[in-house]
Amino acid sequence: MIRRCFRPFTGANACLVADSxxxxxxxxxxxxxxxxxxxxDLHALITWAIVLIxxxxxxxxxxxxxxxxxxxxxxxxxxxxxxxxxxxxAVIPLLILxxxxxxxxxxxxxxSDSPSPEVKIKAAADQSKWGYDCAQEGIGFCSELAAPRGRxxxxxxxxxxxxxxxxxxxxxxxxxxxxxxxxxxxxWS
Numbered sequence: 664m665i666r667r668c669f670r671p672f673t674g675a676n677a678c679l680v681a682d683s684x685x686x687x688x689x690x691x692x693x694x695x696x697x698x699x700x701x702x703x704d705l706h707a708l709i710t711w712a713i714v715l716i717x718x719x720x721x722x723x724x725x726x727x728x729x730x731x732x733x734x735x736x737x738x739x740x741x742x743x744x745x746x747x748x749x750x751x752x753a754v755i756p757l758l759i760l761x762x763x764x765x766x767x768x769x770x771x772x773x774x775s776d777s778p779s780p781e782v783k784i785k786a787a788a789d790q791s792k793w794g795y796d797c798a799q800e801g802i803g804f805c806s807e808l809a810a811p812r813g814r815x816x817x818x819x820x821x822x823x824x825x826x827x828x829x830x831x832x833x834x835x836x837x838x839x840x841x842x843x844x845x846x847x848x849x850x851w852s
Contacts, residue, residue: 698777701770709763716759 694700785796796803 698770698774701766701773705766705770708766712759712763 694703782797782799787794792805792807794805
């Protein structure tokens with residue numbers, strides 16, 4: 664009897680396990696720098712904190728709804744102010760805020776303490792065209808957002824334009840004034 668009750672759950676569990684093999688393609692890409700790793704870890708910490716809060720709050724709410732429903736013959740008791748409950752109700756969110764703010768502030772401070780860059784890159788957008796300039800290396804090129812065969816893509820520039828993987832670089836982005844009313848390619852198909 665018990666085995667028959669759990670058969671649907673076994674099939675659902677098998678689907679969940681099979682789906683977890685594909686979860687990597689829907690996850691955030693692997694961070695490639697120390698700061699990116701800290702931001703990734705901060706994102707994971709806050710996401711798990713939200714999941715934990717969700718489980719606790721909805722679990723308590725579900726238990727309260729089931730135990731104190733009117734159909735069970737319960738009468739509502741008069742409930743007046745309880746200073747202990749109100750203090751706990753205010754302190755728990757404060758602790759959650761401090762627990763998530765500390766690593767966030769640490770990460771922001773680490774981002775502001777970055778060393779001086781070896782390369783400075785200027786990126787400028789003009790409708791569907793992007794221009795990249797690196798004055799120190801004498802490199803400058805434009806690429807255009809194009810939609811060949813109904814698909815949006817980036818027309819790759821020709822020639823040798825690359826940076827060393829180990830080079831520290833900063834980029835500044837600007838937007839040139841759009842003087843014409845000419846539309847770019849659609850971003851959907």
